[in-house]
Amino acid sequence: MSDGNGAGTTRPAAIEIPDEGLHGRALTTVFVALMLGMFLAALDQTIVSTALPTIVGELGGLDHLSWVVTAYLLASTVSTPLYGKLGDMLGRKPVFVAAIVIFLVGSMLSGLSQTMLQLILFRALQGLGAGGLIVGAQAILADIIPPRRRGRYMGLMGAVFAVSSVAGPLLGGFLVDNLSWRWVFYVNMPIGALALVIVVTRLHLHVPHTRHRVDYLGAGLLAGGVAALILVTTWGGNQYDWGSPEIVGLGIAGVAMLVAFVWQESRAPEPIIPLSLFRSGTFRLASGMGFMIGMAMFGAIIYLPLFLQLVYGASPTSSGLRMIPLMGGLLVAAIASGRAITRFGRYKVYPVVGTVVLVLGMYLLSRLTVESDAWVASVYMAIVGIGLGLVMQVLVLIVQNDARPQDMGVVTSTATFFRSVGGSFGVALFGAIFASRLANELTRLPADVVARLGDVGAIDPARAKELPPEVRADFLRVFANALHGVFLWGMAIAIVPAVLAWFLKEVPLRTTLGRGAPPVEESLPEVPVETEVRAAAR
Template sequence: MAAGAAQDVPETRTPREIRVIMVGLVITMLLAMLDNLIVGTAMPTIVGDLGGAEHLSWVVTSYTLATAASTPIWGKLGDLYGRKGTFIISIVIFLVGSALAGLSQTMGELIGFRALQGLGAGGLMVGVMSIMGALVPPRDRGKYQGMFAGVMAIAMIGGPLVGGFITDHLNWHWTFYINIPLGAVALLVVTATLHLPKLRSNARIDYLGAALLTVGITALVLITTWGGQQYDWASGQILGLAVLAVVTLVGFVLTERRAEEPMLPLGLFRNRNFTLVSVIGFLVGFTMFGSVTFLPLYQQSVQGASATNSGLLLMPMMLGMLVVSLAVGQAITRTGRYRIYPILGTGVMAGGALLLSTLGTDTTRFTSSVYMVVLGAGMGFLMQVTMLVAQNSVELKDMGVASSTATLFRTIGGSFGVALFGALFTNRVTATMTDLGVSGGKEQTAQLTPSVLKTLPAAFQNAYHHAVSNGIHSVFLWGAVVSVVGIAAAVFLKEVPLRGAGNASGATADAGEGSATELAGAH
C-alpha cells in the first residue's frame, strides 16, 4: 500500500505534454459549459415539436439537479479509484445522454435523458480541475487556468449563437448531437495522452453519506428553482423542502464524522483558506449568475437590443473576465503570490455591481458596457484563484474532493443568486408598475417579451422601462452588498506558499512533502 500511495505523487511532465493533454481537458470543459446555453436557445422549438410545455422547466431542472448532486460523488470516486478512469466514464455517460436526448420523442424521455446527461456533466468539470491539480503544481497552474476562463467566455458568447444557428438551419436534435463529435475528440485525446497512476482503494464507499448529500443538495436546488416561481416561498412545498434539506444535511455531517472514508472529509474545513475560498466561491456564483440572468433582460427591454444575438450582450463582461484572469494567472506563476487577488477581485466586483445598480432608462449601451467590464474584471481576479487556493489547501489524495467542493459551492451560490435576485427583481418591477398607476401583475410582466412590449401603448412601455431599471437597481445593489461580504472573507486568507515553486530545490522539497503526506494518508 505504501508503494501504491507513493505512485500518486504527480510525475514531471514537459510543457508540450501538458499542452497536448490540455486540448482534451479544454474540449471537455467546453462541452460542460456549452450544453445548457445551446439547449436554452432551442427550447421554444423543442416544446413546439414535443409538446408538454407545462414540463418545460424540468428539462433544465433535471439536468441541473443531476449535475449538482453528482459533483461531490465524482470528486470522491476520482480520489479513491483513479481520476482518469472516472473522468472517461463521466464523458461516456454525458455522450450517451446527449445521443439519447437527441433521439427523444416525448417530453418525458427528454427530461429523463437530460438527467442522465447531467449525471455525466457532474464529472466533467470536476475531472478537468482535479486532473489539472494532479498534473500541474499550483505555482505553475495559473498560466494554464487562464485558458479555462477563455473557454467560459467562448461558451457564454458562442452558446446562444450556435444554438440559434442549429435551430434555424438544422433541427433541434442537433443541439444534442453536436456534443458527440466534440466528446469523441476529447475522449480520444484523454485516453491516448493522459497517463496517471491507477489507484485501487480497499476503503468502503460512503453510501449513506452520498445518499444524504444527494438528497440535501437536491432539496436546496429545488427550493431555489421553485421558490417564488412555481410555489410561493411560504408554501408547504418550499417549507417542506427546507426541512428536508436541513435534516439530511445535518444527518450528512453526523455521518461524515464517523465514516471510514467520508464522501466529503469535514476536516478540510478546519483549513482556514479552504473554508474561506469556499465562501468566496459561493459569493462569486451568487453574483455572476445573477448578472448573467438579468443584464440581457435590461439590455433587451430597456435599451432595445436584439435578442437574436443575446450571447453578444455579455461580451464586455466576458472580455473583462478573460483579460484579467489571464494576467492574474501569469502573475501568480511568476511571483507565487495570490492573496492580493481575491481582495482586489471582491472589491472590484463590488464596485462593478454598484456601478450597474445606477443603470436607468437613459443609460447608453457604451456606459453599461463599461460597467460590465468592471464587473467582469472583478470576476477575473477570482474565478481561477478560488480553485487554485482550494487545491493548494489539501493533500494530493483529496484533490478531487477539493475540486468538487469548490465547484459545488459556486453552483449552489449561482442557484441561490438567481432565485433570490429573481424574487427581488419581480417584486420591484410589480411594485413600480403599481406605483406608476399601470396594471401589470406578476403574471403579465413575467410573460412580457421585448417583441410584445413594442406593440403595447407608449405609456405602458415607459412604465415598464422604469420598472425594469428599478429592478436592476435592487438586484445589483444587493449584489454589491454580497460582494462586500466577500471582501471580508478574502482579507482573512493566509498567503500559504504554492507547491512546486519555480526553483529546483523547492520542487524537490515539495515532491518529498507530497510523498510523505500521501504515505501518511494512505489507507
Template sequence: MSAPGAAGMSRRELYTLFGALMLTMLLASLDQTIVGTALPTIVGDLDGMDDYTWVVTAYLIATTASVPLYGKLSDLYGRRPVILTAIVIFLVASALAGLAQNMLQLVIFRGLQGLGGGGLITLAFTVVSDVVSPRDRGRYQGFFGAVFGISSVAGPVLGGWLAEVDWRWIFYINLPLGFAAMIAVNQILRRHHFPTRPHRIDWLGAACLVPAVVSLLLAVTWGGNDYAWSSPQIVGLFTAAGVLTAAFVLTETRAKEPILPLRMFKQGTFALASVIALIFGVGMFSGIVYIPLFFQMVRGYSPTESGLLMLPMMCGMVLTSVSSGFVISRLGRYKWFLVAGSIVITSGLWLFTNLHVETPLWLSSAYLLVLGIGMGMFMQPLVLAMQNIVKLEDLGAGTSTNNFARSLGGAVGTAVLGAVMTARLDDELGANLPGAVAQLTPEEAAAFGASDLSAVMESPTVVAHLPDPVREVVQQAFTDGLDRVFLVAACIAAVTVVLTLFMPNLTLRSTQASLEDDPDAKAAEIKAETSP
C-alpha cells in the first residue's frame, strides 16, 4: 500500500488543501477559547448560572473522547468521508448552539460541537501527513502551530466583542467559514485516491474507551469543586475510569481492528513521544490557562484586554513554529528542537513564578514571549516524531494518539493545578483576610460581609471595587496561588526536558514508505535507540 505524496497534487491544489485544513483547525481550536469571555452575557440571557461551566466542559469532554475514534475511522474508511462528516457535525451543532433557547440546549449542542471538533484537529494533521513526506512535513505543519497560537489570543478578544453585538454570532460565524473549508477539502481529496482496506469497527473498544475518558474528565472537573475528592461520586468515577481503561486495553489486544493499535507502542520512539505529549499537556497547557487569571484578578484587566495581553505569546509561537518547521525540513532531524523547546517552556513557566502585584507589563510580556517561543519549537516536532515511526495503515491512529494524550493531559493538569491554587488561596485568605476586614470602617465591613465571596473569586470587576485593605489581600492571595501553580507546572514541564533527551535522533523519511518496510530506516532507528 502506498500513499500519495505532494507530487500527486499540483502546487495550487496542495496550497488550497492546506489552507482549508488550517481553516478547519482554526474553527475547532477557536471554539475552545471564544466562549469563555462571552459566558457572563450568555448566562444572563439564558438564565442558567448553575450550568454555566458545562458550556465549556461539554465541548472539552466530547473533543477529547472522540479524537482516538476519528483517527482509526479515517484509517479504515479514508480521510475524505471522515473529515467531511466531522465538519458537518461541527456546523450543524454550531447552528443549533446559536439557536439555543436555554442552557440545557446550549450544553447539549456544545457537546455535539465537540464531537465534530475532535475530528477537525486530528484529521487536519493526518491529511497533511498523507500528501507530504515526513521530511517535508515540518514546513507545512509548522503553520498549524501558528493556528493554535492565533486562536489562543483571537478567541477571547473575538468572544468579548461578539458578546457585545450578539453572542449567538459566536456560533453562527462558523457556518460560512466551515462551508468554504468543506467545499475545498471535498473538491481536492475526491480527485486523489487514498487507499483503504477491509474494515471491522471495534465497537467493544469504543464502548470501553469513551466512558473511560468521560469518567476521568468528570472526576477531575467535579473533584474539589462540586464534590470533595474523597466523596463517593469522585472515587466512583475514578474507579470506573480505571476499570474501563483496563477493559479497553484487554479488548485492544484481541480486536482485529483495534481503535488504538497497541503494536504502535512497541516502537520505543512512539511510546516515549506519547508519554511526552501527555506530560506536555499537563505542564504547559494547564499553566497557560492561569496566565489570563493573573491579568484579570491581580492587575484588573477585562477578559478581552487580558486576551490582547497574550499577544507576545502568540507572536513567539507563530515565529518559532513556522521557522522551526522549515529548519527541520532542511535538516531532516527533530530531536534537538524538542529538547530546546522543552527547556524554553520550563524556563518560561518558572519565570512566571516571579510575578507579583506590581510586575511591569513589559516584563510579563517578555515572559509570555519566552513561553510562546518554546511552544512553537516543541509542538510540531513531537507530532512529526510519532508520524515518522508508525506504519501508513496506522497513520490516523498514531496522529490522533498524540492529540488525545495532549488534550487529556491538559484537562487533567488544569484540574490538578486548580486544586493547587484553591488550596493556596484558602490558606492565604484564611490567614490574612480577617485582619484586612478589621481595618475597614463599620460601613465598609457591613458592605463586604454582605457580598458573596465566591463572586469575588470569579469576577475581576468585583475585586477592583473591594475596599483597599481587602483588595490588596485578595490580589496577594491570587499572586501567591498563581506562583505556586506555575512552580508546579514548571516542575512537570522539566520532566519533558529529561524525556526528550532520551528521544532517538532519527532522520525524517523522504518518502511515504513505512518504517517497518524500510530496512535501512529500521536499522537506523534501532541504532539510534540503543546508542548512548
C-alpha cells in the first residue's frame, strides 16, 4: 500500500489511476479480486441453507434456527451505508481490506462455534464484513473504470452474484455430505485469502488525507431503525401477534429512529447518506426501482426451492440444480446487456425491457400447478432470470454515472442498501401472504383431511412424502394454490419498477472517471476496450 505523502511518494504511478481508468493486465488482476469478494458475500447468503438441519442436530437450538440466516442478512444490510461513506472518506482500499478481514474472521469463528448462540453472533460478524465486500467491489470498480466502459464489467459482477447465490445450496450440500457443516464456513478462507493478497499487493488507489468526522450517530440510528422494522416484518404473525407489545414497540422504535436519522443527516457535517442525493430524479427513480425489485426477487424466488422439493420431490441438492435455468437466464442477460451498454453507450432500454420480462416471469410462475411438467417450471424460471439480469446491475451503473466522484461510495452503497432492505421486507411480506393463503386454502378441505395433516407449518419435504397418497395430493394442491398468491404479489410489485423505468433519463455515459469534470465524450476508442474485456472475460 502506498504511503501518505502525495506527490512526493516513490510510486506515484501506482497511486494515481489515469482519468480514463485502468487497462490490460492491471485491470484484469484487480477485477478478479473484486469478483472473488462479491462471490464470497453472495455465496454465504445461501450456502448455509442446506447445512441448517445438520447444524441443529449438533448444536441444538431449533427455535433460533432462522437467526443463522437472518443475523447475516441483517448485519450485511445495515452496514452497507457506513462502508460506502467510509470508503469515500478514508479511501476505498483500506475499507475493502478491513471488510475482507472481518468476513474471514467471522467465517473462521462460525466454523469453530460450539453453541447456536455463538454461531448466530459470529454469522452477524461475518455479515458485517459481507456488507463491505458487496459495496466495496462495486465502488472500486467505479474508481478504476469509467461508466462508458463499465457496463460489461458490471454485467460480469451481476453474473457472479447470480452464480454464487444459486450455487450456494449446491456447494453447501456437497460439503455437509462429504466433510462437515463447519466447512461451509471454512471454504471461505482460501478464497478470501487470495482476494486479500491481490487487493493488498496489486490495487493502488489514492487515499484521502483530509480529516473527516464520521457520523456514527447517523449510522447507529439508521442501523437501529432498519433492524427494528425488519424484525417487525420477520416476527409479526410468527413469534408474536401483530398487535403484541413487542411488535408495536419495535414498530414505534423503528419509525422514531428513522425520523431521528433524517434529522441527524440534515445537520451532520458529513452525513452517512447525504440528503442532497435525493435531489436527483435519477437517483430517486433508481433507488425506488431497486427497492421494489429486491422485494420481488428475494421475496418470491425464495419459495421456488420449496416448491421444487415438495411438488416434484426433489432433494435439496437436486432443487438447487433445478434452479440453474434461473441462474442461466440471469447470467446470459447480465453479460449480454453489459457488453451492449459498453458497445453502444445506452442503458435505458434494459431496465425497461427487464422489468417487463420480470413481470411476465412472475405471472408465469403463478400458473404452475402440481400437474405442471418440470421443463415448464424451468422455462418460467429462465424468464425471471432474464428479467433480473437485464435490470439489477444496470441500476447501479445508472446512479454511479449520475454521481459526483467524491460521492461514488455512498451512492453505490445506498443503491445496494435499498435493494437489500427491499429484499428483507419482501421475504417477510411474502411469508405472511403465503401463510394467510395456506390457512384459507385449508378451510376448503374436509375436516378429517385437515386433521390428518396436523401442523401444516411443520411439514417439510421429507414428512410430506410420508403422508398417505390421498392426503398428500390434497396438501400439494393447497400448497400450490397458496404459492400462486406469492408469485402474483411478486408480479404486482414488479409492475411498479416497470412503470418507473419509463421515466429514467438517458444520460450519456462518461468516458473518464470524472475527477476533473471533463465534458462527456460521444465515442470510445474500440481497440483498448475490446482488448481489456477479452482479458477480463478469460
